[in-house]
Amino acid sequence: MDPNAQPDRLSDLPDVLLVLIMSFLSFKERAQTNFLSKRWESLYLETRDLSFKESDFLTASVYANPIRWLKARADFVGYVRRLVDRIRDQPIETFGISISYPKPYLELIESLMAFAVQKRVKSLVLDFSNLVWRTYNDVNIEKLVVKIPQSVYDLTSLESLEVCACKDFDPSKLSKLGKLRSVSFGWMELTDLPPLLETSRLESLTMKECLVHDLEKISSVHLREVAIYNCDFYFMCIFNLPRVDIFKYRGDIMSFGFDQMNTIISEVELDFGAAEKKNDVSYDSYGIEAGMICEFLNNLLDEGRRTATTLTVCPFLLKVIPRSEHPHFLRPMKTKHLVLKTKLHPKEFNGIRLLLLTCPYLETLTIDLLPPSPIATASSYAGIDPQTYWMQNMSYWCLWEALTTVIVKNFVGGATELNIVKCMLRSVGERLERVELHMPFDLDESRKTFALAKSEMLQRSSMNVKVVVHNS
Structure with a gap:
């Protein structure tokens, strides 16, 4: 035995903990544990969460090669069949199948949906969207082939359901599922949604890349979270959500009304x-x-x-x-917390300042830097010089009484991001307590050293503020 070998503490854990750990792994990662030992293979069969994702099994290089893609899909489907056959007696709480171009495998998909119904799962994902789709306009409705069987609509154990790219889907048939709390729909036409919203006890609704028919109002006294991503509405929609806690919208500028929120x-x-x-x-x-x-x-x-x-x-x-x-x-x-997703282009500077001025009760400001990296100096635009803009006298920002924390995500030590932080230090003064700088996880050593040097410079410039650097 090698005296320098590290002890295998993971294998010392009881089976119940290992099964719990496996529940957080992706489909591909779980499959790889089968090769560790006979014990790990048997543990995989004890999991109560099954999620078969084609995208986890197939790499990007496989998708680029048609012959390798066909073989890899056949291997993926074969693995799914064998695994499901081996766990017929195991209780399952979460089940998911995600596969593109499902037409050759309709018989398998129908058997997997029947398997989920038989197991009376609590969470179900049925996703037949295509990775090459970018918007709803890429979807050919006539080529959607998977239909949700009535047995799924009647599955009273369901608490969470995700349905993507299915044919003739009818959300109104879910309205009698008393335990259903979360639904997510994507890449298809949606009709007859109000009965589900008005009669169920849904708490979470997500719609992604959907064409929404006949929906003039999203109304529910139970919904706590609503997320709408790049959907096309036929009519102006009014939101009546008196208990909503989270509202997310991504898409074109739509004419929405907000009634009882x-x-x-x-x-x-x-x-x-x-x-x-x-x-x-x-x-x-x-x-x-x-x-x-x-x-x-x-x-x-x-x-x-x-x-x-x-x-x-x-x-x-x-x-x-x-x-x-x-x-x-x-x-x-x-x-109280303003998150600015920004590329720090001079076109955005006036908007940043306007939003800051309209939020006098801020406690936390997060600047989430998006690519391209602001370490590259942007040129001036319409008289806005990125090198001097944030050096202007903005003493009227002292109206802020509560701002204590500034967070910069993807910090690389660029001139503009440094100037904004310095502006905060000058404008807020002693009330500012903490500046958190989060560096990107993939930053190379030379740029990391540069960013750390800039963070130390910020700390020296204001001894009243604690500058904390997070190396992701």
Whole structure:
């Protein structure tokens, strides 16, 4: 025996803990544990969570080679068949099947759905979307082939359901499932949704890349979380969600109304990047879009009478909101945590400043830096110089009474990000307690050393503030 060998502490754990650990692994990672030992192979069969994801099994290089792709899919399907056959007597709580181009495997998919129904699973994922799809427009509705059987609609044990790219899906048939609390729909047409929302006790609703018919109101007294990603609505939709805690929207600028909403919404996330891709107009022509976005936010927060405790916004919003004109100016907000997703382009600077000025009750400011890296100096735009903009006198920001923490994600020590942090240090003064700098996990050693040196410079410039560096 090698005296220097490290003890295998993992194998000393009881089976019940190992099975729990395996439940957090991906499908591919779980499959790999079979090769460790006979004990691990038997442990895999004891798991109560089964999730078969084609994308976990097939690598990117396999997708690029048609012959290897066909063989890998056959291996994936064969593995699924063998594993399911071996655990016929094992209780299962979570079951998922995710496979693209499902037509050759309809018989298998039907048997897997029957297996999930027989096991009376609590959580079910049926995802037949395609990795090459980018928007709903890439979906050919006529080629969707998987139909949800009535037995799934009648599965009273269901607490969570995700359905993607299915044919003739009818959400109204789920309205009698008394335990159902979370649903997610994607890559298909949605019709007859109100019966599910109005009669069930759903707490979470997610819609992604869906064409939504005949839905003029999303109304529920139970929904706590609503997420809408790149969906196309036929009509103006009104939200009536008196208990909602989390509201996320990503997509084009839509005409939404907000009726009875929760007075305090814990988390609001808005991403209108799709509008920038869709509307091929110059930055100077974004006045209409700016007014629509400001009106969207003002209506959501009821002209300041509702609160978004945490508000997350996108670069496009930062670019256009300063171009809004009366009567669509952005109203003051009671937000306590503002998250700015930004590329730190000079086009975004005025929007950053405007949002900061409309949030006088801020306690935490997060600057989430998006690629390209701001370490590359941006050029001036419309008289805005990134080297000097944040050095201006902004002493009126001293109205902030509660700001104590500034967080910078993906910090690399670039000039503009440093200038913004220095501006916070000057403007907020002694009330600011902490600056957290999160470096990217893939930063090479030379750039990491550079970023650390810049963080130390920030610490020396203000001894009243604690600068904390997180090396992801």
